Amino acid sequence: MKTFQASILGAAALAIAFTAQAQDYRAQAISMMKRDFHAKGIAHMDRLNEDAVQLVCNRSHDNPPKDVAERLQQDQLATVQYPADGKYLGDWQAGEKIAQNGAGMTWKDGGGKPNGGSCYNCHQIGPATTSFGDIGNSLLHFGKTRGYGADMQKYVYGKIYNAKAYNLCSKMPRFGHSGTLTEQQIKDLVALLLDPNSPVNK
Amino acid sequence: MSSIKLRAVVALSGLALVCAAQAAQKEAAPPKKAAAHAKKPAAAKDPVAADFEKFHEIMEEDSPAELFEAKGAEMWKAKRGPNHVSLEKCNLGLGPGVVKGAYVQMPRYFADAGQMMDAERRIVYCMVTLQGFKEADLAKKPFSKGSYLPDPVALVTYVAGQSRNMKIAVPQKLPQERAAYKLGEEVFNYRAGPWDFSCASCHGEDGKRIRTQNLPNITTKEGANRAFQGWPGYRMTGGLMHTLQWRMNDCFRQQRFPEPGYATETIADLLTYMGVNANGYLYKGPGIKR
Numbered sequence: 098m099k100t101f102q103a104s105i106l107g108a109a110a111l112a113i114a115f116t117a118q119a120q121d122y123r124a125q126a127i128s129m130m131k132r133d134f135h136a137k138g139i140a141h142m143d144r145l146n147e148d149a150v151q152l153v154c155n156r157s158h159d160n161p162p163k164d165v166a167e168r169l170q171q172d173q174l175a176t177v178q179y180p181a182d183g184k185y186l187g188d189w190q191a192g193e194k195i196a197q198n199g200a201g202m203t204w205k206d207g208g209g210k211p212n213g214g215s216c217y218n219c220h221q222i223g224p225a226t227t228s229f230g231d232i233g234n235s236l237l238h239f240g241k242t243r244g245y246g247a248d249m250q251k252y253v254y255g256k257i258y259n260a261k262a263y264n265l266c267s268k269m270p271r272f273g274h275s276g277t278l279t280e281q282q283i284k285d286l287v288a289l290l291l292d293p294n295s296p297v298n299k
Numbered sequence: 300m301s302s303i304k305l306r307a308v309v310a311l312s313g314l315a316l317v318c319a320a321q322a323a324q325k326e327a328a329p330p331k332k333a334a335a336h337a338k339k340p341a342a343a344k345d346p347v348a349a350d351f352e353k354f355h356e357i358m359e360e361d362s363p364a365e366l367f368e369a370k371g372a373e374m375w376k377a378k379r380g381p382n383h384v385s386l387e388k389c390n391l392g393l394g395p396g397v398v399k400g401a402y403v404q405m406p407r408y409f410a411d412a413g414q415m416m417d418a419e420r421r422i423v424y425c426m427v428t429l430q431g432f433k434e435a436d437l438a439k440k441p442f443s444k445g446s447y448l449p450d451p452v453a454l455v456t457y458v459a460g461q462s463r464n465m466k467i468a469v470p471q472k473l474p475q476e477r478a479a480y481k482l483g484e485e486v487f488n489y490r491a492g493p494w495d496f497s498c499a500s501c502h503g504e505d506g507k508r509i510r511t512q513n514l515p516n517i518t519t520k521e522g523a524n525r526a527f528q529g530w531p532g533y534r535m536t537g538g539l540m541h542t543l544q545w546r547m548n549d550c551f552r553q554q555r556f557p558e559p560g561y562a563t564e565t566i567a568d569l570l571t572y573m574g575v576n577a578n579g580y581l582y583k584g585p586g587i588k589r
Contacts, residue, residue: 122478126485126568133563140557144492151490155497158488202493202555218509230509232501261495270494277493 123156137204150261159266166265174262176274177255180284185250187284189295195282196222196289202277212277214257214286219269222289223296232268239290240298253287363533364456364585367448367540371457374450380430389425391418391458402455402462403582406571408475415479417570419544420562422454438561442548443539451562455542456531456585463584467527469574476571483572486565487517492555498569501553502526512589523576529586536589543570 127145136142150169153161161169198213200206217226219233243249256263258273272278278286289295375386375398391401392409406417412424426432441449471477490497501509502517516522531542547566551559559565 122481123485126482126489129482129568130486130489130559130565133560133565134557135560137558140492140552140555142557144555144557147491151495155488155490203552204558205552228511230507230512232504232507232509268495268500270496275493 139202139207140204150265154266157266161265170262170265173259173265173271173274174255177258177262178273178280179251179254180280185247185254185284186288186292187281187286189285189288189292189297191282192285192287192289192295193223195278195286197226202275211279211282214272214278214282215270216286224299225296236290236297238298240293240295245291245293250287250291253290254283257283257286362584362586364531364540364587365460367453367456367531367533368460368585369457370448371453371455371460374453375457380426380432382429382431384429386422386425386429386454388429389422391421398458398461400462400465402459403465403467404470406476406479406567406574407470408473408479415475415564415567415571417543417562417567418458419451419455419542420567422451422458423562426450426454441561442545443541448540452531452540452542456540459531459582459585462582465582467524467574467577467580467582469571469578471575479568479571480575483568483570486569487572494555496554498550498554501550517573517576520576520579523573524580526573527577527580528583529588531585532588533586534588541588 130145131142134142134145147155150173153165153169195211195214196216198211199215199218200210201212201215206212216222216236217229219230221229221231221235221237224237239253240249252263256269257278259271260267260269261271261274270277273280273283290297292298378385388395390396390409390411391398392404392407393399393401402418405421406415408414409416409421409424414420414424416424423434423437426437427434437449437451440447441451443449443452471480487498487502490500497503498517501507501514502522505516505519505522507514507516515525517526530546531540533540544562544566547569548559548561551557
């Protein structure tokens with residue numbers, strides 16, 4: 098009995114020590130990066146700080162407790178600024194160009210050129226582009242299969258504006274929240290996915 | 300130089316031009332053709348990838364990297380720098396002057412420097428301590444560009460060539476080396492910046508692509524081996540020789556992070572994480588990359 102108790106205590110102590118050590122590596126790694134990196138162009142040093150979402154996802158290996166994830170997703174959803182005119186559909190042709198464009202937010206970017214969305218880096222979208230990545234799911238025939246209604250338009254606008262509002266540790270960037278894409282650019286992307294005339298839905 | 304090799308190099312620079320032109324085109328305008336492939340669910344190989352594979356077959360035996368190895372070998376033996384000495388006394392971890400097998404056993408902890416060092420960081424250290432070069436000067440323009448080839452790139456390529464067909468055996472004996480692995484793992488998984496990316500966002504799952512570029516899953520042994528192989532590499536896009544220092548720099552750029560300092564501990568620790576994950580595989584030497 099005594100040894101059993103001792104071993105439980107021992108295991109607990111070990112677990113605490115282990116987490117303490119893991120925390121320590123994490124803290125050390127962060128301060129090492131802050132020492133070793135420097136600002137370049139528009140990529141300033143504050144980019145090495147985690148925000149609340151990044152911190153929770155980093156600490157939980159992208160697997161946060163459900164209640165925490167839900168609460169933070171609600172916070173993220175509250176950041177979405179929907180168009181004041183209530184219209185979500187822009188110009189799908191402009192949207193196609195934004196989806197193709199991989200520039201934006203790196204230390205080589207800036208200087209007045211509009212940012213792109215890099216969407217084809219991760220998604221299949223229009224039928225004409227075969228050099229698409231597959232970190233995200235295929236968006237070909239998106240409107241055709243998911244519907245063209247106002248709710249769907251609002252969802253896609255919100256997803257592009259802040260992907261973490263729907264899936265806290267998504268690999269997809271938050272294009273509106275991070276200031277990468279403008280309201281008009283996001284509308285154009287919504288049109289690319291949800292305009293019945295867009296090649297995506299042919 | 301054999302005429303076959305010369306022809307191959309000429310062909311390669313031609314191809315590099317085509318690639319550069321295609322890359323520029325890709326950024327400027329969406330590709331118009333390929334509507335015929337629309338029904339195919341998977342991405343078709345792009346012409347650059349197809350060219351590269353053909354080229355890779357021809358060059359298998361006769362890599363252009365060997366030219367850079369030869370240049371690095373000369374540089375290694377030449378008396379250079381303010382102190383006018385060669386690097387032949389440089390200790391790459393296996394004793395002063397031992398080059399054979401050193402690359403596949405780095406990064407490692409060097410007690411004289413009190414630091415974890417990958418091959419490039421160590422070579423820079425030797426250039427500074429033995430030859431009297433200034434570290435700040437070496438860090439100013441550390442990457443190949445146009446016809447400019449930084450000294451450390453040629454030197455690393457030479458040193459790497461001296462580990463061809465040897466087993467990757469990045470040491471984990473010392474506590475500092477085990478800590479470096481843990482720190483590298485933390486850096487690898489650290490998601491931050493405006494696009495919420497970490498290395499793991501792009502290299503944490505099997506069989507993923509960005510556009511048509513395959514992304515090795517560096518958290519697995521096999522993926523880490525793929526990431527280790529072929530570096531330093533002659534890169535078809537632009538026709539330049541690059542080391543893993545450059546690869547890390549460009550991936551941090553894509554990660555939307557600020558810039559990592561050249562040959563710093565952060566990079567040494569990341570390369571420790573990758574190298575240890577790749578331990579046991581045979582290193583095939585400097586190679587070519589798309």
